[in-house]
Amino acid sequence: MKRLALISCVAVLAxxxxxxxxxxxxxxxxxxxxxxxxxxxSGHVTFETDAFRLQADQVDLNDATAEIVARGDVRIKLK
Numbered sequence: 001m002k003r004l005a006l007i008s009c010v011a012v013l014a015x016x017x018x019x020x021x022x023x024x025x026x027x028x029x030x031x032x033x034x035x036x037x038x039x040x041x042s043g044h045v046t047f048e049t050d051a052f053r054l055q056a057d058q059v060d061l062n063d064a065t066a067e068i069v070a071r072g073d074v075r076i077k078l079k
Contacts, residue, residue: 026047029046036064038060038062039060039063047059050079051079055074058070058071
């Protein structure tokens, strides 16, 4: 499992296949669900800021801890 923890104060909203801009992040995914403060995104997940672009099969975003856990085919491109 590939794991990535980022320190960020970005609150993220994501809806299926509809990129959403919130703060400095744009997030999109085919599917999403929530479990408390954790958003589970799956299917062509993209998380993009001015600093980087993360693409993965699955991503868990913890709004309380600002932690991102990416799984599957994970790619990160720094800008």
